[in-house]
Amino acid sequence: xxxxxxxxxxxxxxxxxxxxxxxxxxxxxxxxxxxxxxxxxxxxxxxxxxxxxxxxxxxxxxxxxxxxxxxxxxxxxxxxxxxxxxxxxxxxxxxxxxxxxxxxxxxxxxxxxxxxxxxxxxxxxxxxxxxxxxxxxxxxxxxxxxxxxxxxxxxxxxxxxxxxxxxxxxxxxxxxxxxxxxxxxxxxxxxxxxxxxxxxxxxxxxxxxxxxxxxxxxxxxxxxxxxxxxxxxxxxxxxxxxxxxxxxxxxxxxxxxxxxxxxxxxxxxxxxxxxxxxxxxxxxxxxxxxxxxxxxxxxxxxxxxxxxxxxxxxxxxxxx
Amino acid sequence: xxxxxxxxxxxxxxxxxxxxxxxxxxxxxxxxxxxxxxxxxxxxxxxxxxxxxxxxxxxxxxxxxxxxxxxxxxxxxxxxxxxxxxxxxxxxxxxxxxxxxxxxxxxxxxxxxxxxxxxxxxxxxxxxxxxxxxxxxxxxxxxxxxxxxxxxxxxxxxxxxxxxxxxxxxxxxxxxxxx
Numbered sequence: 001x002x003x004x005x006x007x008x009x010x011x012x013x014x015x016x017x018x019x020x021x022x023x024x025x026x027x028x029x030x031x032x033x034x035x036x037x038x039x040x041x042x043x044x045x046x047x048x049x050x051x052x053x054x055x056x057x058x059x060x061x062x063x064x065x066x067x068x069x070x071x072x073x074x075x076x077x078x079x080x081x082x083x084x085x086x087x088x089x090x091x092x093x094x095x096x097x098x099x100x101x102x103x104x105x106x107x108x109x110x111x112x113x114x115x116x117x118x119x120x121x122x123x124x125x126x127x128x129x130x131x132x133x134x135x136x137x138x139x140x141x142x143x144x145x146x147x148x149x150x151x152x153x154x155x156x157x158x159x160x161x162x163x164x165x166x167x168x169x170x171x172x173x174x175x176x177x178x179x180x181x182x183x184x185x186x187x188x189x190x191x192x193x194x195x196x197x198x199x200x201x202x203x204x205x206x207x208x209x210x211x212x213x214x215x216x217x218x219x220x221x222x223x224x225x226x227x228x229x230x231x232x233x234x235x236x237x238x239x240x241x242x243x244x245x246x247x248x249x250x251x252x253x254x255x256x257x258x259x260x261x262x263x264x265x266x267x268x269x270x271x272x273x274x275x276x277x278x279x280x281x282x283x284x285x286x287x288x289x290x291x292x293x294x295x296x297x298x299x300x301x302x303x304x305x306x307x308x309x310x311x312x313x314x315x316x317x318x319x320x
Numbered sequence: 321x322x323x324x325x326x327x328x329x330x331x332x333x334x335x336x337x338x339x340x341x342x343x344x345x346x347x348x349x350x351x352x353x354x355x356x357x358x359x360x361x362x363x364x365x366x367x368x369x370x371x372x373x374x375x376x377x378x379x380x381x382x383x384x385x386x387x388x389x390x391x392x393x394x395x396x397x398x399x400x401x402x403x404x405x406x407x408x409x410x411x412x413x414x415x416x417x418x419x420x421x422x423x424x425x426x427x428x429x430x431x432x433x434x435x436x437x438x439x440x441x442x443x444x445x446x447x448x449x450x451x452x453x454x455x456x457x458x459x460x461x462x463x464x465x466x467x468x469x470x471x472x473x474x475x476x477x478x479x480x481x482x483x484x485x486x487x488x489x490x491x492x493x494x495x496x497x498x499x
């Protein structure tokens with residue numbers, strides 16, 4: 001085979017592949033929104049995975065006034081119980097100057113062939129540890145791939161506009177902390193044509209999983225989820241804890257997304273996505289408020305200041 | 321320069337949106353990629369005076385903007401692995417004269433080799449090979465000095481080639497193993 005860079009360069013997508021990836025009609029439609037009245041909206045657009053697929057459905061059957069159906073009674077009861085647990089749980093408070101310290105492990109399993117290095121077919125693992133400043137404007141992230149033997153450090157300092165889709169602790173403190181108010185806030189911002197329920201579900205679970213919501217707002221999010229269509233709940237145990245899996249199933253794409261939540265605290269334990277191609281699970285093993293980033297971690301980042309993300313090889317199989 | 325900001329933005333969009341989507345697709349699913357592209361052009365409109373006139377430099381500026389926007393998502397998303405692989409497979413241009421089987425084998429071998437690299441190494445290679453950025457432009461995107469980028473590119477190429485060689489070796493030892 002050629003030099004790999006040459007092979008990749010020769011395989012660079014041409015206009016034909018680019019048009020296949022993002023059809024000109026969709027591209028032009030987005031341009032009209034961008035350059036037309038939607039441009040200055042300032043709110044975060046969310047087209048939703050279902051939006052494009054739903055377009056075909058919409059073409060066949062015009063969607064009239066959205067009909068909001070509540071989930072089944074058992075699911076609603078589960079979610080309202082979670083709201084009570086979340087409101088009562090004495091979660092750590094992110095005060096000014098503190099850091100949110102989180103540790104998680106994610107595993108993704110693809111339906112595919114072996115990668116040739118002894119890993120099970122299409123299995124990708126990652127351990128992640130992060131420290132996020134109370135205002136959300138700095139994140140120190142250490143990611144390890146045990147099966148591939150590397151460690152990557154990222155020091156993210158970008159200023160960005162916080163939103164429900166990119167919440168910071170400071171932003172989360174400004175959100176409505178009652179279910180009706182929170183739902184109204186999101187209704188005014190999420191978009192999703194006939195996939196609106198999925199868009200609302202994603203917005204609410206994104207907030208819940210961000211570990212940034214104050215207890216009352218977290219409770220409001222669970223209460224609001226109780227009103228979202230196509231949400232179901234299941235009992236299960238995770239690492240010895242009684243938990244609830246909150247699932248939104250998308251029949252159109254044969255996929256589902258779910259959160260696994262500790263029944264007694266309302267805190268997120270896992271995120272799961274399932275589709276015909278992939279199963280992904282991210283488990284939160286630790287979420288705590290700390291006063292500072294450990295000196296050893298700071299030293300590791302300081303040693304490579306100015307390099308952006310940097311990488312340490314941890315031996316085989318990563319080749320340095 | 322176009323006299324009206326919207327006209328200049330429209331030109332930038334027509335020239336770069338498709339390829340920018342292909343880049344954004346490596347950071348998220350299709351709808352996320354659309355949002356990232358739209359967000360990047362909103363940033364461009366607000367900061368039009370900072371967007372270079374040169375087309376190549378403008379593309380690099382837009383890629384850097386998408387990368388920054390995607391980094392916000394990275395703060396809370398533990399895995400983006402599935403997205404870049406789909407993006408590379410979907411965008412892969414089949415070279416002329418190769419059979420469909422050869423194209424798939426070559427593509428999947430590259431994807432497998434790229435999958436063994438870190439995100440930084442992978443990004444380094446693809447910014448040059450797929451975004452078509454010069455090393456200096458790619459260095460800007462990653463916030464590196466040109467020298468540091470050149471070193472990183474060299475190492476990433478070497479790692480990629482070692483990976484590919486190892487894959488080929490294993491394939492010869494395992495007749496009938498999938499590519």
